[in-house]
Amino acid sequence: MPEGPQMVFLKEQAEQFVGQTVLLAEGSAKHVPNNRLQGQVLTEIKTYGKEFLFCFSSFAICIHLMLFGKYAINSRLDRELRLGLEFETGEINFYACDCRLIEKELSEVYDWSTDVMSTLFDKAKALEKLHTKPERQISDAILDQSILAGVGNGIKNEVLYRRQIHPESMVGAIPEVELLKLVNECVKLSFEYLTWIREGTAKQHWQVYQKKECPRDFIPLQKGKTGKQLRSSYYCDRCQRLFLPDVL
Template sequence: MTVPEGDTVFALARRLGTVLTGATLTRTDFRVPRWALTDLSGGRVTAVRSVGKHLFIDVERPSGTPVSIHSHLKMEGTWDVYRTGTAWRRPGHAARVVLHAGDTEAVGFDLGTLEVLDDPSTAVAHLGPDLLGDDWDPAAAVSNLAAHPDVPIGVALLDQRLLAGVGNIYRSEVCFLRRISPTTRTGDVDLPAVVDTCRTLLWANRARPVRCTTGVMVKGKELWVYGRDRRPCRRCGTAIVRSDLDSRATYTCPTCQP
């Protein structure tokens, strides 16, 4: 399973956008209590976009009023596209929303967040600069991180309020590539270099079917350290160590990341 991070959601938005953007919704089925009576049929999809790990489907109602379907995948969520009448790859009870557009249906499964917003900016106002956004601002990301010098860099990178898009896989990979321990104080880190590495990795993977940080697109060789507990470091041969940081697993090489 690919853990949803900024690149996952970016690619998902692009895939959904190819079939939904410009389409008219012929029927909508929201399967969460708060939005169960919401009907966006007749609305035209104007855009599908990502902001950090958040996905938005922007719709113009028949009245001309804009609204946005906001979702967050969390760990298990995804969106799939089907031709109407074909079997789904996940069970029906996992569907949180079904959007019909002619003979196409987009289904959101196991979404951690699903809501319909008149003002979608409220859902992401707290986020730091989006690593894959058109308005990406590396200086602001560096400044945000620098404002928390005593926080471990591995914790700071996952704080979406500081910069948006890094998840658990990328924090281990970025720290390895920068040869720093995830527990190093943010104030002791070359922050411009770390931020640049984050951007480079997410940008390179935004359209790849498989996430790769090593440059080797061979199954089992795509990542440097993540998920490789007790296996030899690809650089020096030292056994990779798994540890918990903020209740989530992180992977390091004790030799390459002193």
């Protein structure tokens, strides 16, 4: 599943069309009227977490690649087109994604201070929100897009491993200083991940996600579904500490 850094990378690729007019809009996206798009000038591209936003003068189109979404720039894939935009110098096509029309001001829809890749990201606010549900497992909390927008399952596994925190730790039992370091690591890793995507080296940089052995201890990693969301976690029982409340 694409995470925040993939969306920022897509933005970099698509920015060539900013300032150009949509010559043709096509595709099966139900909530995006193609006739509304034709003739409009693309004014800006933004991202919010895992969402990609084409901005026009009076509305925006939000695209979420979900689990299996794909895109192609100046080429086409052999599958059902969900949304295709043809500009003066090329085209961008989306498949198996969720598309929606946003007519409100984007600032009313999105809180950019929760996006880990935004310059407006507010880590104090992220910590505050983590504390509102102290009983939650950290592996669920870290994927909460209203707290750390853009963090997906790959980043989750890697930051927990880097900070040596077991995914089933309870948020309220993790010391404040460790939670802060974890939030900082989400930001740091997201930007490192973006660099790896640009280089085409992302997979070789993962330490535990979809791996079999702990690079610190050289013992088999545990793999299992954790939290209420039952998302895959890869972790080491030896070097990732399980924080649970003290029982008297």
